[in-house]
Amino acid sequence: MKLDSSPIAAIATAPGRGGIGVVRASGKNLAPLMTALFGAQALKPRHASYVPFTAADGSIIDQGIAIYFKGPHSYTGEEVLELQGHGGPVVLQMLLARVLEAGRDSGLRLAEPGEFTRRAFLNDKLDLAQAEAVADLIDASTEAAAKSASQSLSGAFSQTIHALVEQVTGLRMLVEATLDFPEEEIDFLEKSNARGQLKSVIEALNKVFAQAAQGALLREGLNVVLAGQPNVGKSSLLNALAGADVAIVTPIAGTTRDKVSETIQIEGIPLNIIDTAGIRNADENIDAVERIGIERTWGEIGKADVILHLLDADHGPTLADETIVAAFPEGVPVVRVWNKIDLSGHKPSVDALPDATHVYLSAHEHIGIDLLRTELLRIAGWQQTGESLYLARERHLIALKSAGKHLDIAAQHAAQDDQSLDLFAEELRLAQVQLSSITGEFSPDDLLGVIFSRFCIGK
Numbered sequence: 001m002k003l004d005s006s007p008i009a010a011i012a013t014a015p016g017r018g019g020i021g022v023v024r025a026s027g028k029n030l031a032p033l034m035t036a037l038f039g040a041q042a043l044k045p046r047h048a049s050y051v052p053f054t055a056a057d058g059s060i061i062d063q064g065i066a067i068y069f070k071g072p073h074s075y076t077g078e079e080v081l082e083l084q085g086h087g088g089p090v091v092l093q094m095l096l097a098r099v100l101e102a103g104r105d106s107g108l109r110l111a112e113p114g115e116f117t118r119r120a121f122l123n124d125k126l127d128l129a130q131a132e133a134v135a136d137l138i139d140a141s142t143e144a145a146a147k148s149a150s151q152s153l154s155g156a157f158s159q160t161i162h163a164l165v166e167q168v169t170g171l172r173m174l175v176e177a178t179l180d181f182p183e184e185e186i187d188f189l190e191k192s193n194a195r196g197q198l199k200s201v202i203e204a205l206n207k208v209f210a211q212a213a214q215g216a217l218l219r220e221g222l223n224v225v226l227a228g229q230p231n232v233g234k235s236s237l238l239n240a241l242a243g244a245d246v247a248i249v250t251p252i253a254g255t256t257r258d259k260v261s262e263t264i265q266i267e268g269i270p271l272n273i274i275d276t277a278g279i280r281n282a283d284e285n286i287d288a289v290e291r292i293g294i295e296r297t298w299g300e301i302g303k304a305d306v307i308l309h310l311l312d313a314d315h316g317p318t319l320a321d322e323t324i325v326a327a328f329p330e331g332v333p334v335v336r337v338w339n340k341i342d343l344s345g346h347k348p349s350v351d352a353l354p355d356a357t358h359v360y361l362s363a364h365e366h367i368g369i370d371l372l373r374t375e376l377l378r379i380a381g382w383q384q385t386g387e388s389l390y391l392a393r394e395r396h397l398i399a400l401k402s403a404g405k406h407l408d409i410a411a412q413h414a415a416q417d418d419q420s421l422d423l424f425a426e427e428l429r430l431a432q433v434q435l436s437s438i439t440g441e442f443s444p445d446d447l448l449g450v451i452f453s454r455f456c457i458g459k
Helices: 032-037 089-102 115-122 130-138 141-155 158-182 194-220 234-242 288-302 319-326 369-378 394-414 418-439 445-453
Strands: 008-011 020-026 048-054 061-071 079-087 222-228 261-264 268-277 306-312 336-339 349-352 357-360
Touching: 008 089, 008 115, 020 089, 020 115, 032 061, 032 089, 048 089, 061 089, 079 089, 115 130, 115 445, 130 141, 130 158, 130 369, 130 418, 141 158, 141 194, 141 349, 158 194, 158 418, 194 268, 194 394, 222 234, 222 288, 222 319, 222 336, 234 261, 234 268, 234 306, 234 336, 234 369, 268 369, 268 445, 306 319, 306 369, 349 369, 357 369, 394 418
Parallel strands: 222 268, 222 306, 306 336, 336 357
Antiparallel strands: 008 020, 020 079, 048 061, 061 079, 261 268, 349 357
């Protein structure tokens, strides 16, 4: 990806009203811009200057702090100017318009989404995994996710990946050296302990993958859909899981007409719990609004990561319940939640049966709710560890998994005679490419474009 060297500017703080707002500019030479904004007054690098922000006619737009960062000692690696004023949306737009106007002759333009961080990456201030961690830290929905994103931003994830790349590279050098000097007739696999080295790399990669997969849960979370017949307690269960009355609960069947969503945390894992309209047969006496609600219910079920199928433990299963189960999409984990055990006399429990896991609870009395929370964590693959987690993205997991497959194939070649050394070396090279793509060393421009386009403007 080529670096566009034209200077850029944007509002760097979130939309809306706030005590402070920031307009940021970056470029190779911001001297003309600063002269247009502040005249002969020089800004000392990395020092805050209290100045008026004036319009072209000299009228004051705002007063605030101007900070100049001389490249490469800045976020982007270029010269950076930050104007910190009051956080009203109108005054910030006026200030941004003035900055763009003042820098027009030097080619200053409005920044694209993520362009400041993209320049930091292209100027080697951040690698790609760290750049992605910037967006993840901003978007973190839980404290655990924020801590993991900060861990990745500090370079911990990248350092771990670099260590794996170095191990693979070292092993590649040994293999390729043996290919270059076959006349030495050295028993390569034995003398260099190639199999032992490869085993160590595979074990290290598996550990990193486990940590990254755990971290991915912190970032992505799970979409959990509550489904079942009307009046089985879906809304009550949502309220019990959320710890608040977020859904209306009445004895009247069909109270919920549209989805109600609430994000909760279990061990730091964000779970988007979606309460849906009760499902009943289309030929029953239901109005048009409820019919639309049922259609939307099936739409949400189709997008679910986990389905909680609620049933009435007091009445037992019905033919309608089995009809609902038969229509669930294949491959999606389903938990049969038997609600109202306070009426049925069942004990709170979890039964892993061949058809599904069955959880017995009472949403109304908050009995057995922790059993369901534990089951959701199990389905998510969460394991409590004392190790730091990396807030990995799907592409990181794909790259790690692909690198692992190449290393496994390399191990198969290593188990054979020296005639397979060229294939052994090639699989090591492919594993190295996959690992290096995580930090951006071998990432195509189109991938970089997609990644940074999802950032917010001003970052």
